[in-house]
Amino acid sequence: MSEENKNLEYKRHTLAHLLAAAVLVDYPHAKLTLGPAIDHGFYYDIDFSAGDAPGDDDLKKIQKHMKKMLGQWKSFEHEEVSAEKAREVFAGNEFKLELIDEIESKGETITLYTAGKDTKAEFTDLCRGRHSENPAEEIAADAFKLDKIAGAYWRGDEKNPMLTRIYGLAFDTKDELDAYLQQLEEAKKRDHRKLGKELGLFSFSELVGPGLPLWSAKGTTFRREIDRFVTELRKEKGYELVTIPHIAKKALYETSGHWQKYSEDLFKVRAKEGDDHDEYVLKPMNCPCHTQIFDSEPRSYKELPQRYAETTMVYRAEQSGELSGLTRVLSITQDDAHVFCRESQLREEIEAICDIVDSFYSKFGFNLKLRLSFRDPENAEKYLGENSVWEETEGMLKAIAEDRRIEYFIGIGEAAFYAPKLDFMANDSIGRVHQVATIQLDRMLPDRFDLTCVNEQGEKERIVMIHAAIAGSLERFAAVLIEHLAGNFPLRFAPVQLAVIPVADAHNDYATDIYNQLKDAGFRVEIDTSNESMGKKIRAAKKNKLPYFIVIGDQEVENKTITLESRDTESNESLSLEEMIIKLQTEAA
């Protein structure tokens, strides 16, 4: 972490203390528990069960106390104390006492941190440190804001008491805070759950269950176009589509190792107890089945690389409470692919995937950064395989990033335990960063499934695999893209591409003619012959985020021209139908 980032983290941690101190002003009965710095701010978990608890309306008041006390926090001091002394200080607070017991049992030092010593705002907490040294000077009083109140179990365990979590936002400057607040506001407007419903893309059913989206015809069109785009890009690189079932015997996942490692996250499938079926697993990923297609016949080196792609649903048993919109679902559609190749072919194959990733994300205006997810060499024992192989492979990945002039950074310790990865991060239009495509090397599954080719010498040669999803999960990608574009999909991906809007009944015939010709030309087009006013019809087309609409009135009928009005620009050209079709086909290609 950079020095700058560290300072901000210290500020946020300091503000968690300040929040706790401010809460005690009006809620002296509150029992403090834990309060860390987090992304964008901080929180503190507090037990108010001995009296009143604050509501959303009280946040302003608490924040006022914080700002007042901040001026007096010109220092942050600490003191090492015995467990006995610490227990005296926090007598009656069972949460802090539990923490003290733990620190003591681990034989670690117990420290108390005090801010604003010898002022009215003096506040002491059990803490490991890492604060601003002079909060009054370092922290801008207008660069933080209490955000919201939520419930949280003590230490995240639902068997424990429920506490009140107060969240705050904090940045170095007011401008940064304001920008973030604006981003939140904008994100709320673009929320894919809200827009997805408005645009009629998907729905959920109580009978089907949470985390299991049902995709309407419009949503399916969008998914299909995304998938076709990926498939086209892959076809140019020699990928072929294959098809596997969604269940397989447990033995497959025992061989792959998923059973041993992720058994709790796997959905198990049975007909009935005691029947003659093996126990099945609902697939959590596609690689094990794809290895079986590779291994269905002996492979000569001449047949390699084999590149299998398949867009198919996988299932992972997330807790119901964690399911949300399209970002956390049980049914995950992966645009998955696996390359089975020789070591000597690795670099070329990885570069081909980088090409696909570039073409795909640039189409949607995403700005990509690359994280080279390498192992932590200080914990080499945690990783499988030879040092020299790791070094060589990481060297190759770095060379690829440099030769391609991709903006990259190295994520130490982010590798899988069996190989390094390339993780692409996309910046969306409101400044958020999403991890998107991943390219993952794999020498473990080829070992576990004993995958080989016969080489030039007629010997069996161990092959290597590459896992590479481009959009990743279609559900998550849909969520990211809807919010990135606020639902304004490019022409090719829009479920409905344009609407024909006759001004009055007299224009219906000509409008229908235009509509039919556009439909025959392959466009997804609607015609609005309702009795609503033209203004209302246009507003409906705009609300549905249609890329284009065409208004047909007297002039259009007379001149046999069409004015194509765009969702995204002010341009409205008068064109012949033929010209318009060519223009739209070019844009959608």
Place this chain on the structure above:
Amino acid sequence: MSEENKNLEYKRHTLAHLLAAAVLVDYPHAKLTLGPAIDHGFYYDIDFSAGDAPGDDDLKKIQKHMKKMLGQWKSFEHEEVSAEKAREVFAGNEFKLELIDEIESKGETITLYTAGKDTKAEFTDLCRGRHSENPAEEIAADAFKLDKIAGAYWRGDEKNPMLTRIYGLAFDTKDELDAYLQQLEEAKKRDHRKLGKELGLFSFSELVGPGLPLWSAKGTTFRREIDRFVTELRKEKGYELVTIPHIAKKALYETSGHWQKYSEDLFKVRAKEGDDHDEYVLKPMNCPCHTQIFDSEPRSYKELPQRYAETTMVYRAEQSGELSGLTRVLSITQDDAHVFCRESQLREEIEAICDIVDSFYSKFGFNLKLRLSFRDPENAEKYLGENSVWEETEGMLKAIAEDRRIEYFIGIGEAAFYAPKLDFMANDSIGRVHQVATIQLDRMLPDRFDLTCVNEQGEKERIVMIHAAIAGSLERFAAVLIEHLAGNFPLRFAPVQLAVIPVADAHNDYATDIYNQLKDAGFRVEIDTSNESMGKKIRAAKKNKLPYFIVIGDQEVENKTITLESRDTESNESLSLEEMIIKLQTEAA
């Protein structure tokens, strides 16, 4: 059943007796159990545990005895006997004694049937009758043949002793028997399991499990083209694609009624015991989820019909022993569709589906017959709904069949318990009949899920559903089509459409140029630049059932023409590349 069919069934039943009589000649220790007529012939289950059992080599000898005895079977007489008398006759045969006990306990008459009375071939068996009256005269001795020996549990229950089942084939004439034997021979050559492997379309993996085919790139291409063809035909009729997950809460199937009716055939899905998830079901069909898409918003009559199509896998827990090739699988890909419409729209929608079925099956040269699957009015109480509704609906379906001049017959008692069906039967090229597409009306699910639209009067109106799969299951259709065409798929559906074969290395450059141009034009083309002889290359292309191949030699390089050689005809035209591309594109369209 027609009079003619009955006579053949009587002959087959008679031959089962004759088989039993003939077995006793050389195996007097054999205990007879049951021997019915079946499609194409007959069998008898016999317990040989008290001595030697016949093997395949002994069938000829038994058949010889049968033919000899047949001449003496000029009569078939029967006698009603008491249980006591019957027990005397079958003393020591625990199987027959069990049957006698059963008939007695039901209070039914016990009858013994004797053929060839007072001859050396006299034979008596416990039986309900229905034999040829004068077997010697009626049954042609050259129109039956013992076929094979298999094992079978007494009464089909694996807890019972294993018996020996001897199968025979029997027809009215020798010609019919020969034709059937030839059909069997031809079917063996075309067996989709054998051809599927040779053509590299699919494979099975022990780790994945039986009944779970893995589709290679070639097999996936074939599936995709079949699916695209159905989707195109449906698009013309206003169908839209939707997408659902493969699991849903048990509650969905309780509402649909599948849980109560088919619970044993459903795959149940759980993360772990005692987790916070509902119990899920792996979908056995798609209709319940599609109702939830229909029901995701209120529907005006103006939006109807809603036509949802989706090609997706369903899973049914067949017993492992019943799984076979692609005809009985656990993972069934349905090209499924559901129409949600008003009663007044039923006929038009059904006719549209008939159009699709016609276009689809005629493409592959199938000859379709229609079975109108009606209820049995003598068991009206077994069916759900008003008599008048049944009569009206069945009348409509019959009118459709007659107006469209489809060859049809009525299947009394073949309706679903909630509505009649249209079942299409396809005659394949070697004379076998396969049940293929089905159109099924449904007023039950709309009731159970309370599906309505708001009609012109602003009132809720109950809608009706139509279920309609065209290819049915892609797995089963692939099996039928492979065997129907002996793997010779039409150009559009062939995984590889043509091969370019240079005669010698000197022709490789021009051949590669042709190959690239064909590829760019969208064809699935291969080039064979191996060092094999031209004859061997051509044989390989033919073995892989490629619709076309192009040989490139000196003359082609010089004249810049191409000779397109066809798999199916002797024609080999000389064309320019442009002409050839147009010819192929027209054929593949």
